Amino acid sequence: xxxxxxxxxxxxxxxxxxxxxxxxDGEPGGAxxxxxxxxPAGGEPDDGFTTALEEELRQAAAVLDPMPPExxxxxxxAYALHDLEARVxxxxxxxxxxxxxxxxxxDAPRMLTFTAGEVTVDVEVTSEGLLGQLLPPRPAGIEILSxxxxxxxxxxxxxxxxxxxxxxxxxxxLRLRTGSDVITTEWxxx
Amino acid sequence: MRxxxxxxxxxxxxxxxxxxxxxxxxxxxxxxxxxDGDAAAWKAIVxxxxxxxxxxxxxxxxxxxDAHEVSQTVWFRFAQHLGRLREPDKAxxxxxxxxxxxxxxxxxxxxxxTLTDDPLLLDxxxxxxxxxxxxxxxxxxxxxNERVRRLWQEFEELGERCRQLLRVLIASPxxxxxxxxxxxxxxxxxxxxxxxxCLRRLRARLESRGTA
Numbered sequence: 001x002x003x004x005x006x007x008x009x010x011x012x013x014x015x016x017x018x019x020x021x022x023x024x025d026g027e028p029g030g031a032x033x034x035x036x037x038x039x040p041a042g043g044e045p046d047d048g049f050t051t052a053l054e055e056e057l058r059q060a061a062a063v064l065d066p067m068p069p070e071x072x073x074x075x076x077x078a079y080a081l082h083d084l085e086a087r088v089x090x091x092x093x094x095x096x097x098x099x100x101x102x103x104x105x106x107d108a109p110r111m112l113t114f115t116a117g118e119v120t121v122d123v124e125v126t127s128e129g130l131l132g133q134l135l136p137p138r139p140a141g142i143e144i145l146s147x148x149x150x151x152x153x154x155x156x157x158x159x160x161x162x163x164x165x166x167x168x169x170x171x172x173x174l175r176l177r178t179g180s181d182v183i184t185t186e187w188x189x190x
Numbered sequence: 191m192r193x194x195x196x197x198x199x200x201x202x203x204x205x206x207x208x209x210x211x212x213x214x215x216x217x218x219x220x221x222x223x224x225x226d227g228d229a230a231a232w233k234a235i236v237x238x239x240x241x242x243x244x245x246x247x248x249x250x251x252x253x254x255x256d257a258h259e260v261s262q263t264v265w266f267r268f269a270q271h272l273g274r275l276r277e278p279d280k281a282x283x284x285x286x287x288x289x290x291x292x293x294x295x296x297x298x299x300x301x302x303x304t305l306t307d308d309p310l311l312l313d314x315x316x317x318x319x320x321x322x323x324x325x326x327x328x329x330x331x332x333x334x335n336e337r338v339r340r341l342w343q344e345f346e347e348l349g350e351r352c353r354q355l356l357r358v359l360i361a362s363p364x365x366x367x368x369x370x371x372x373x374x375x376x377x378x379x380x381x382x383x384x385x386x387x388c389l390r391r392l393r394a395r396l397e398s399r400g401t402a
Contacts, residue, residue, distance in 0.1 A: 049389070049393060050385070050386055050389040050390070053389050053392060053393055054356075054359060054360060054385070054389055056338075056341060057341060057342075057345060057356060057360045057392075058360040058361075058362050058364070059338070060338045060341050060342045060345070060360075061245070061342075061357070061360045061361075061362070062362050063338060064338070064339075064342050065248060066241070066244075067240050067241045067243075067244035067261075068244075068258070071240070071244070071258060071261055071262070072236065072237070072240055074262055074265070075236040075240055075261070075262075075265040076232070076233050076236050078236075078262075078265045078266050078268075078269045079224070079229055079232040079233075079269055080269075081266055081269040081270055082224070082225070082232075082269040082270065082272040082273065083270070084225070084273050088270055088271065088274065094295075096295050096298055096299055097295065097298070147262075147266070170259045170262065170263075171259060171262050171263040171266050173266070173270070184270065186267060186270065187263050187266035187267040187270055188263065188267075189259050189260060189263045189292060189295075189296070
C-alpha cells in the first residue's frame with residue numbers, strides 16, 4: 001500500500017515531448033478557483049495536451065469534488081488549537097502501525113503511546129472508552145479535546161491512571177497538566 | 191463555450207515552475223506569521239493548502255465521513271505543530287505526508303475490522319449528493335457539464351495508480367512535486383513521467399469514446 005505507485009508498470013518509459021507549453025484550452029474561470037500564479041505543467045518535457053488535459057481535470061475536480069466549505073471553516077477555526085506553551089507529546093507507538101496483527105483477533109484494542117521528554121502516556125482505545133496511564137505515575141489534570149472547543153475533564157487517580165466511559169469519535173487529543181507542566185498529545189483519530 | 195468568461199490570460203505568461211516557486215514561496219513566511227499570532231496568515235495557509243489535503247484524502251478513496259475526520263485531524267495536528275515545524279517552507283509536504291499517513295491508518299483499520307474494504311462500495315457512499323447537485327445548478331452550461339462529467343467518469347475509471355496520482359496533481363492551486371511525493375510516497379523524479387503516462391492514458395480513453 002505504501003508504495004502503491006512505485007515499481008511495476010510505470011518505469012522504463014522515457015518520454016520526449018516537445019518543449020511546447022500548451023495553453024490550457026479547458027475554460028478557466030467559473031468554479032475554478034486557482035490563482036494566476038499557479039501555473040500547471042511541469043519542469044519536465046511536456047506537450048500541450050497533457051497540460052491542457054490536466055488543467056481541464058483540475059477544473060472538473062473543483063466543480064465535482066471540491067474541499068467542502070464546512071471543512072474549510074473547521075480548518076480555519078483550528079487556529080485556536082495552536083499553543084506554544086504546551087509541550088507536544090508525540091505518538092511514538094501505534095499498534096495499528098507498529099504491531100503485527102494477531103490472526104483471528106479482529107477487535108484487539110488500539111494501543112497508543114505518546115512521549116514528551118521523560119513523560120509517557122499509554123492509552124488503550126476500546127469500544128468502551130479510553131484506558132490510560134501517565135508515566136512516571138503521578139497525579140495530573142487531564143482533559144480530552146475533540147476540537148477547538150473546551151475539553152472534557154477525565155478523572156485521574158493519584159497514580160496517573162484514567163478511564164473514560166466512551167471512545168472518542170473523530171479526532172482527539174489529551175491535555176495534561178501536572179505541576180506547571182502542560183502537555184498535549186498529538187492529534188489523532190481513534 | 192468561452193462566452194461570458196474572460197480568456198485565460200492568467201496562464202499565458204506564467205512562468206511554469208510547477209509549484210515550488212510561485213505561490214509556495216510565501217508558505218514559510220505565512221507559517222511564521224501564523225505561529226506569531228497572525229490569524230489571517232493561518233487562513234491563507236488553509237485556503238492555499240486545504241485543497242491539497244482534501245485531494246490527498248480523496249486520492250485514497252476514503253468515505254465521506256472518514257475523509258472529513260482525517261482532514262480535521264491533519265489540520266488540528268498542523269495547528270499543534272505550528273511554530274515547531276523544522277522546515278516551515280515545506281508545510282505543504284508536511285500536510286500531504288500527514289494526510290497520507292492518516293489515510294493509510296484508516297485503510298488498515300478497515301481491513302482489521304473487516305468492515306468493508308471494497309473500495310467501490312466505499313466510494314458509492316462518498317459520491318452521493320455533491321456532484322449531481324453541483325451540475326444541476328448550471329443548467330445553461332449543460333453541454334460543457336456533460337463533457338466535464340464524462341471526463342470525470344473516465345478519470346474515475348483509470349487504473350488505481352493513475353487515478354491516485356492525478357487526483358493529487360489536480361489539487362487547486364496545483365501542488366509542487368515535492369508535495370505530491372509526500373502525499374503518495376513516490377520519488378519526485380518519477381512523478382513527471384508517471385503524470386505524462388497517466389494523462390496520455392486518460393486521453394486515449396476519451397478518444398476511444400469519441401469525447402476528446
